Amino acid sequence: MSASIQGTTSxxxxxxxxxxxxxxxxxxxxxxxxxxLARLKNVRYVLGMIFLxxxxxxxxxxxxxxxxxxxxADGMPAALLGANALxxxxxxxxxLVGYWWTFGTKLSVVALSRAESRQxxxxxxxxxxxxxxxxxxxxxxxxxxxxILSIFSRRASAVLxxxxxxxxxxxxxxxxxxxxxxxxxxxxxxxxxxxxxxRRGWIIGAVVVALIxxxxxxxxMPVWPAVIGAPEPGAALDRLREALYSMPALxxxxxxxxxxxxxxxxxxxxxxxxxxxxxxxxxxxxxxxxLNRTPFEEAAVAAGERREAIRAAMRAQRAAGGRxxxxxxxARAALGKKTFVARKTWLPLPPAGPAWMAVTWKNFVPTIRxxxxxxxxxxxxxxxxxxxxxxxxxxxxxxxxxxxVTFGRxxxxxxxxxxxxxxxxxxxxxxxxxxxxxxxxIRLLRTFPLDSGSLVGAExxxxxxxxxxxxxxxxxxxxxxxxxxxxxxFGERLVIFFSLLLAVATLDILSVTVRNAIALFFPGWIKxxxxxxxxxAIGQNLLGTAGSLLLLVLLLIIxxxxxGGVLYTLHAMPAAVTGRVAFALISFVAxxxxxxxxxxxxxxxxxxxxxASEILEPA
Amino acid sequence: MPSDVIEVHNLVKQYGDFVAVRGLSxxxxxxxxxxxxGPNGAGKTSTLHSLAxxxxxxxxxxxxxxxxxxxxxxxxxxxxxxVPDEPQLFEYMTVDDHLTFIARLYGVPDAAERVEPLxxxxxxxxxxxxxxxxxxxxxRQKLAIxxxxxxxxxxxxxxxxxxxxxxxxxxxxxxxxxxxxxAGTAVILSSHLxxxxxxxxxxILIIQNGQCMVLGSIAEIAASRPDLEGRGLEELFLAIxxxxxxxxxxxxxxxx
Numbered sequence: 001m002s003a004s005i006q007g008t009t010s011x012x013x014x015x016x017x018x019x020x021x022x023x024x025x026x027x028x029x030x031x032x033x034x035x036x037l038a039r040l041k042n043v044r045y046v047l048g049m050i051f052l053x054x055x056x057x058x059x060x061x062x063x064x065x066x067x068x069x070x071x072x073a074d075g076m077p078a079a080l081l082g083a084n085a086l087x088x089x090x091x092x093x094x095x096l097v098g099y100w101w102t103f104g105t106k107l108s109v110v111a112l113s114r115a116e117s118r119q120x121x122x123x124x125x126x127x128x129x130x131x132x133x134x135x136x137x138x139x140x141x142x143x144x145x146x147x148i149l150s151i152f153s154r155r156a157s158a159v160l161x162x163x164x165x166x167x168x169x170x171x172x173x174x175x176x177x178x179x180x181x182x183x184x185x186x187x188x189x190x191x192x193x194x195x196x197x198x199r200r201g202w203i204i205g206a207v208v209v210a211l212i213x214x215x216x217x218x219x220x221m222p223v224w225p226a227v228i229g230a231p232e233p234g235a236a237l238d239r240l241r242e243a244l245y246s247m248p249a250l251x252x253x254x255x256x257x258x259x260x261x262x263x264x265x266x267x268x269x270x271x272x273x274x275x276x277x278x279x280x281x282x283x284x285x286x287x288x289x290x291l292n293r294t295p296f297e298e299a300a301v302a303a304g305e306r307r308e309a310i311r312a313a314m315r316a317q318r319a320a321g322g323r324x325x326x327x328x329x330x331a332r333a334a335l336g337k338k339t340f341v342a343r344k345t346w347l348p349l350p351p352a353g354p355a356w357m358a359v360t361w362k363n364f365v366p367t368i369r370x371x372x373x374x375x376x377x378x379x380x381x382x383x384x385x386x387x388x389x390x391x392x393x394x395x396x397x398x399x400x401x402x403x404x405v406t407f408g409r410x411x412x413x414x415x416x417x418x419x420x421x422x423x424x425x426x427x428x429x430x431x432x433x434x435x436x437x438x439x440x441x442i443r444l445l446r447t448f449p450l451d452s453g454s455l456v457g458a459e460x461x462x463x464x465x466x467x468x469x470x471x472x473x474x475x476x477x478x479x480x481x482x483x484x485x486x487x488x489x490f491g492e493r494l495v496i497f498f499s500l501l502l503a504v505a506t507l508d509i510l511s512v513t514v515r516n517a518i519a520l521f522f523p524g525w526i527k528x529x530x531x532x533x534x535x536x537a538i539g540q541n542l543l544g545t546a547g548s549l550l551l552l553v554l555l556l557i558i559x560x561x562x563x564g565g566v567l568y569t570l571h572a573m574p575a576a577v578t579g580r581v582a583f584a585l586i587s588f589v590a591x592x593x594x595x596x597x598x599x600x601x602x603x604x605x606x607x608x609x610x611x612a613s614e615i616l617e618p619a
Numbered sequence: 620m621p622s623d624v625i626e627v628h629n630l631v632k633q634y635g636d637f638v639a640v641r642g643l644s645x646x647x648x649x650x651x652x653x654x655x656x657g658p659n660g661a662g663k664t665s666t667l668h669s670l671a672x673x674x675x676x677x678x679x680x681x682x683x684x685x686x687x688x689x690x691x692x693x694x695x696x697x698x699x700x701x702v703p704d705e706p707q708l709f710e711y712m713t714v715d716d717h718l719t720f721i722a723r724l725y726g727v728p729d730a731a732e733r734v735e736p737l738x739x740x741x742x743x744x745x746x747x748x749x750x751x752x753x754x755x756x757x758x759r760q761k762l763a764i765x766x767x768x769x770x771x772x773x774x775x776x777x778x779x780x781x782x783x784x785x786x787x788x789x790x791x792x793x794x795x796x797x798x799x800x801x802a803g804t805a806v807i808l809s810s811h812l813x814x815x816x817x818x819x820x821x822x823i824l825i826i827q828n829g830q831c832m833v834l835g836s837i838a839e840i841a842a843s844r845p846d847l848e849g850r851g852l853e854e855l856f857l858a859i860x861x862x863x864x865x866x867x868x869x870x871x872x873x874x875x
Contacts, residue, residue, distance in 0.1 A: 349719050349720065349723050350723070351719075351722050351723060351727065351728060351730050351731070352723075352726070352728060353723065355723065355724050355725075355726065357723070358720050358723035358724040359724070361720065361723070362709060362712060362716075362720050365709075365711050365712050365716055366711035369711050441707055441709070442673075443668070443673045443703060443707060444703075444707040446671070446672050446673040446674075447671050447672060447673065447696055447699070447700075447701045448696065448724055449692075449693045449694070449696040449697035449724065449725060450693065450724070451692070451693055608675070609675075611674075612668070612673055612674055
C-alpha cells in the first residue's frame with residue numbers, strides 16, 4: 001500500500017489551504033464571468049451590454065455623449081468632503097459604531113453560503129484561514145464599490161486623482177466592514193455568536209455607548225447654546241465641528257475621523273499624510289478579528305442560510321415576538337424542540353376574486369409579518385423628537401412657546417414631506433416584493449393559471465402599493481400637522497398634497513416597473529432574491545439606482561412632452577390656470593397609463609420567453 | 620371511455636444544439652397513473668416542465684384537459700398541478716397562507732371545507748401557522764403536495780413525490796395519490812424509485828435520450844420482450860435502457 005493511503009502525506013501532496021481557497025475564489029470568479037458573458041449569445045443581453053457601455057461612457061465622458069462640457073478643476077471643490085461634512089460624517093459613523101457595539105450586526109461579511117458551509121466547514125481549514133478567505137472575498141466586492149463610487153464622484157474633487165479616491169473609499173468601507181465584524185465578535189464575550197448574549201456582552205456594549213455619549217455630550221453641551229444661537233446654519237455647523245474636535249469628544253470621534261479624513265483633504269500632500277493612519281487603523285482590525293476566539297461559524301452559517309433560504313425563520317421569531325437570534329429557529333424546529341408560530345396576517349385574502357390579487361397578497365405577507373407596532377412607534381418617536389428639537393431651538397431663540405410649537409410642527413411636516421419624496425428614490429431599491437424576489441420561483445410561477453401580463457401587473461403592484469402606502473402616511477402628516485401664518489392655507493396644501501400624491505405614485509410605479517424590467521431582461525446578470533449587501537454593495541446599489549433613474553427619465557419623456565404640449569396649447573385659451581393644469585395632468589396620467597399598459601404586455605412576453613435555466617432556484 | 624386529460628404529440632425540447640426530448644407522444648386518461656422513468660439526463664424533467672408550462676416546448680403539442688398549454692395556457696394550468704422534486708415554497712408564508720393563496724389563485728370557492736381534511740390527511744394540521752423554514756424536508760414536501768391537491772386538478776404531475784418522507788409518510792402519500800387517481804385525476808409520476816412506480820402506476824413510459832423506449836403496462840412491456848418475461852420493473856428498466864449491471868464478480872471489482 002502506498003503511503004498516501006495510510007494517511008501520511010508527502011511533501012508534494014502537502015495540503016495548501018491558501019492555494020485551494022485562492023483557486024476557489026479565482027476559478028469561481030472566472031467561471032461566473034464566463035457564464036455571464038455566455039449570456040451575450042442572447043440578443044437581449046447584447047442590447048443590455050450596449051446600454052451598459054453607453055451608460056458608463058456617459059458617466060465617464062459626458063462631453064462625448066451629450067455634449068456636456070467637462071468642468072475644469074477651477075469649478076470643482078478641492079475636497080470630496082468639506083470640513084463640516086467630514087466632522088458630521090465622523091460623528092455619524094461613531095454613533096453607528098455605538099449601535100453595532102450595543103446591538104451587534106448581521107454577519108454578512110463572513111456569511112457562509114450553503115456550499116461553503118457544507119464544503120469548507122468540515123474541511124481541514126483553520127478558523128483564521130476561513131475568516132481570511134471570507135474577508136478577501138468581501139474585499140473584492142468592497143473594491144468594486146470603491147471603484148464605482150470613485151467614478152461617480154470624479155467631479156466632486158479637483159484634488160484626488162482616481163486611484164487615490166479608490167484607495168480612500170476602499171479603506172473607509174473596509175474599516176467599517178471589519179469593525180462591524182470585530183464588534184459583533186467581541187460583544188459576544190466568547191460565547192458563540194448568535195447565542196443569547198451574556199451579561200459581559202451587554203456590559204461591553206453599554207460601556208462603549210456610555211463612553212461615546214459622555215465624551216460627545218461633555219464637549220457639545222457647553223457650546224450648544226452658541227450652536228443654536230448661530231446667525232446662520234454654516235456658523236452653527238462650524239461651532240459644532242469645533243466642539244466635536246475638542247476634548248473629550250475628540251477621543252471617541254478621532255478614529256472615525258481618521259478613517260474618513262482621506263476624503264476630506266485639499267492637497268495630495270495632505271492625503272499622503274493622512275492615508276497611512278487610515279490604512280493602519282484598517283490593518284489593525286485584521287489581527288483584532290483573527291485573534292478573537294469567539295466561535296462564529298454557526299452564526300456565519302446561519303447568516304448564509306438567512307441570505308439564501310431561512311430568512312423566514314428570522315422573521316418568524318420576530319413575528320412570534322420571541323427573543324434571541326432567529327437563525328436558531330430552524331435548528332430548533334429540526335430538533336423538534338420548539339416550533340415558532342407565525343403571527344396571523346391581518347390582511348385577509350377573500351377566497352373569491354381576481355387571481356392576480358393572490359400574487360399581490362402573497363407578496364404583501366412578508367411585510368405584514370415583519371411590521372411591528374414597536375417599529376412604527378420608534379419611527380413616530382424619532383419624528384416627534386426631530387419636531388421637539390426644532391421647536392426647542394425656536395423657543396430658545398424667541399422665548400415663545402407657541403412659536404416653538406409652530407416651528408416644531410412645521411419641521412415635522414417638512415421632515416415627513418422630505419421622507420415621502422426621498423422614498424421615491426430609495427423605496428424601489430429596498431422594496432423588492434416583486435419579480436426581484438419572485439423570479440427564483442419562476443418554475444412555480446409558470447404553473448400559475450395567470451396570463452403573463454396580469455402576473456407582471458400583480459408583481460409590480462406589490463412593491464408599488466407598499467412604497468406608496470408609506471408615502472401616503474408621510475404626506476398625510478405633512479398635510480395635517482403644519483400650522484401658522486407663514487405656510488399655505490389648508491386648501492392650498494390640499495392641492496399640493498394631491499399633486500404630490502400623483503407625482504410620487506407615478507414615479508413609484510415607473511421606478512418599480514423599470515427595476516422589474518431589468519430583472520426580467522437580465523435575470524442572469526442581476527441579483528435576484530435575498531437582501532442587498534452591506535458596505536460592500538454600496539457602489540453596486542448606487543450604479544443600479546442611477547441606471548434606473550436614467551430609464552425612468554426616458555419613460556417620462558412622452559408623458560411630460562404630452563402634458564407640456566397640452567399646457568402650451570391651452571395657454572392661449574381663456575381657461576383658468578387650474579383647469580389648464582388639470583388637463584395637462586390628466587393627459588400626463590393617461591400617457592403614463594398607456595405606457596404602462598404596453599409595458600406590462602411587453603414585459604409579459606419577456607417573462608414568457610425567459611429561459612428558466614438562467615435563474616437559480618431558491619436554496 | 621373518457622377522453623384523455625393529458626395529450627402529448629411529438630413533443631420536442633431543444634436547448635441550443637442539445638435535444639433533450641425527441642418526438643415524445645403519449646396520453647393519460649382520467650384515473651390513470653403513468654410512471655415516467657428513465658436514467659439521469661433522459662429528458663424526464665424537461666418533459667414534466669413542458670407539460671407544466673414551465674418551459675416552452677420547441678415542437679409538438681401538449682393539451683391539458685383539452686387546452687393547449689402554449690396557446691391557451693391559463694385554462695390548461697387551471698386544470699393541472701405540478702409538484703417538483705424540490706418543494707418550492709414561499710419562505711414568509713405559513714402553511715395556512717400557502718393554501719389560502721392557492722385557493723384564490725385557482726378559484727376554489729369551498730377551500731375552507733377542503734383545507735381541514737387535507738391537512739389532516741397530510742399530517743399538517745398542527746403546523747398550520749408554521750413557516751417553511753420551520754418544517755422538515757418531508758413536511759415541506761407534504762405542503763407542496765397539499766397545495767397541488769387543494770384545487771382538485773384534472774392532471775397531476777409529480778416529480779419524485781416521496782423524497783424526504785418517512786416510511787409512514789410514504790405509505791400515506793401513496794394512498795393519497797391513488798385516491799386522487801381513483802377520483803378521476805390523470806397522474807404522471809416521475810421517480811427513480813422503481814418499486815414505487817411498479818406499485819402505483821397503471822402504465823410505464825421509459826424514456827432515454829429524450830426518446831420513448833417503451834410505453835405500456837408492465838405486462839405489456841414484458842410481452843413485447845419475451846426474453847424478459849417474468850422479470851420486475853427494475854430488471855426491465857435496466858435491460859431496456861441497456862444499463863445491465865455486470866455480475867457481482869465483475870472485472871472492475873475482481874481486478875483490484
